[in-house]
Structure formats: structure tokens, C-alpha cells
Amino acid sequence: MKVPTMLLAAAAFALLPATTATAAPAAPAAPAAGASTIVAKYTFDSAASTVNDASGRGLPLKMRAADGGAVRYVTKGSGRALAFPVRCVQNAAKCPRVLLEGGDDADLDPGTKPFTYGVTLAATAAAVGSESNILQKGVADAQGQWKLQIGGKKKLPSCVIAGAGKGAKRYIAKSSAGVLDNKWHTISCQRTATQLIIWVDGQNRGSVAVPSTVGISNNLPLRVGAQNLNAKQTAFGGAIDDVVVSVG
Template sequence: MLLLVTGTSAAAAPQPASTITVRYSFDGPSLLADVSGHGHDLYPVSRYGGTLGTVPHNGGRALVFPPPCHDEPCPRIALRAPTTSELNPGRRPIRYGASVRLAADQTTKGENVMQKGFSVRGSQYKLQIDGLAGRPSCVLVDDRRPRIHAAISSVGVADDRWHTLECRRSGPYLTILVDDVPRGRAILPSDLSVSNHIPFSLGGKGSFADNDQFQGMLDEVWVEIAQAGGNV
């Protein structure tokens, strides 16, 4: 079934002022709506026939991205939310995550689940799944120093089962959790700041070549950023 972005849905009430949140459940009539109520709805960017499908999951729907392709030009698609400073955490605590399902034959050297920004310019936070083992990792890059800080999971998730992934910045640590269990950690500079004017995206950098296309199933994507002085 191809992705249809039509209609409207009743958004959930906004989250308390302690956090700035986006959440995508991919359920109601407006498939790409931000159901947190903050208005960061997604829109698709695609090339070479890249489309999305849906499958049943947990009483709702999950997205299906294009399968592996080895003969260029390959179908590509990503989802973006309009650029906003609300999704820049700066130096504040941040948590973000998603539910994913990826088979062993759907792995590549790098697949982007979600990201805001690029590692080579402008800073970044990202959740990705890399290598034949399908090991997820969380990435933060400072807006002044382009060093990549990655918390890499000790376990893979490319077993054709659903897994929940979470990235958590708290104090001096960036931690990745797989199915609610901490599986990797990186130490961060205390002044690391993520702030850029690049759109928030799911499933890849964009629709261009070498976009780190995600090739599995995706559901329940969310981001929580603490307000000044707060925790998430």
C-alpha cells in the first residue's frame, strides 16, 4: 500500500512546558502528522520512484521504506519537518527514539533512522543503524567543533523483529538504549551544543544519492528536549 498523506486528524494535547516534543505514530487519517500537537508535521521528499507503504503494528500502522537496491538509480525517500529552532536542543538534555524492524538482508554500511543536521557542518543529533550486524548508534556533533560523538550499541537489531531504540543525553553522557536496556555510552564535552537550520528528517538525509536510506519498518518516532534548566 502506497503512502497517502490526506485528511486531518485530531492532534493530542501539547506536552507540559517542561519539554518540547514531537511524536509521530503514523496512525490517524493524516499519516505524517505530529501528534504531540506542536505542529511539526512531516512531508515526503523522493526520487526515482521512492514510495512508502504501511503495515499493521500495535493496533495502528507502521511505515515501510523501500527495500534494498543494488542497481542505481535506486528509489529514495525521506520525510522532513519544516526547519524550526524548537527542535534544536543546544546544550540542554535531549531524548529521542523510535521503534524499528529490520531484517538481516536489509542492512547497509549506514541507515539513518532520524536526524537533524549534518556531521560535517552545522551540528547534529542522529539515530542510525550501521553495518551488516545492524548495530544502532546515537550521534551528537557540536555546532563549533565537527567531532562525532557516538554511543554504539553492543547488540544488533537486524533480526526481523520490532525493537525500541532510544538516545539519551544526560549530564556528560550520551547513552543508547535497545528495548529499554542501556547498550552503549559516549562521554560528551560539557559545552557541546546542537543548533542548526537544517530540517528534521526521518529515513534518510534526503532523496539524493548516498542519502543513507533506511530500508526497514519504522513506527513511534519521538523527540523530547528539556526547557532551560529542566530534565527529560
């Protein structure tokens, strides 16, 4: 399929050649979750300005750009993955960036139900800077939130959930394993009845206790690749594939 010109990044933004992102050892994307239902799945195999949901349930992701930001598609196995523009330097006058955004999908509001969300990604430390938001629905101190991010002094992935209301406690499961070696890694965040667990390449890499009463339901869109277009320094500059959300 011919890739639309609008989706081709300039050579200056070339971060992740297909030949440099090598596959991680085969491992399950997440733990066995029983009778869960996939409510959204984005594979990025079709190079287009709108990313349709492969599960048949979720809403499409649309690309929002600023300062001339553009994505590009890289080969991954027999399919494709999506690479974001390289992160701009702090206080850059021009900062090309792209955010993928869906609509307010009620299927992505799990309430107090068990659910899992995750992504396969490849990145370097430069691609995340001090912090990058990979997946997010909702914001803290509002209607509740679930999020996957990479950051902190050790630049490790972590899963975050928070209930509704200003000052609501945030529960953060931090991974003990890093992923910024420019190889493909699958990261999943699993909320059970009592815990939030972060899985990296099929291995439990950290958890935190979460009360069963913490519910997440908001009217905000799913965002992939950044918190929003204004928050330049949360933009992710690596590549992603297989964004999956399941409930149950």
C-alpha cells in the first residue's frame, strides 16, 4: 500500500529504522485474564491518517499534529508499526509532534471491573526524555484516569490509575525492568480486584495494592503518544504497535 505523503516524516525525524528494532524474546503480551473482552485494538498495519480499531468495537484514532509533526511507518515482522517524530529539545522554538486521539468510548471506562491495557514499543532513552505518556484516558484530579508512562530517574515504565475527584489517590505500579534498548517490548497494565500489576514481556515486574472500590469512568478520549499537544515534554519519540485494551 502506498503511504500517504502527509504521513511521511522528514529524514531529520527518522528515529527508528526497521533494521534497528529487533524483536524481544517471544512472550505472552499479558497474563491469562480469564473471560476478558477486547474492547479496543490498534495494529497500525495500514498506513493511513486514521487508525481503525481491529477489534470491531473501539473508535478510530485520529492524528493530531503540531509544528509540522508527522509519523512514519516501519516494518515489524510481517506487519507495520508506527514511529512518532523525534522528541524536540527543551525550550525548542519549533517542536514537531503528533498525538493519536480517539473519542470518548464508554467501553474504555472500566469502572471497578478488572481490565488490562498495554502496547508493544521500541525506544531509546532519548525518545522518552524525563517523561513520556504512552497511553492515557482521563486526567488526575478529575473524573479518574488510567495511564501507561515511562520516566523517573531510572526511566522505567509504570502503570497509573486514579479514582475520580480532586486529590484522589494515584496508584502506581513501577516496573523493575527497563525497556529503552531500541528493541521491541510488550508492556501491559493489569488491574485486578486487589492490585495493579505491570507486565513486561510476559513477566510480572511490579505491583501495588488497589482498593476494589476505586472506579474509573470519564468523558475524555483515549490518547496515545502524549498527554496532549500542549505538553511538549510528555511526547513519546519512539515506535509503537498493538495497542490493546480488554475488560473483564
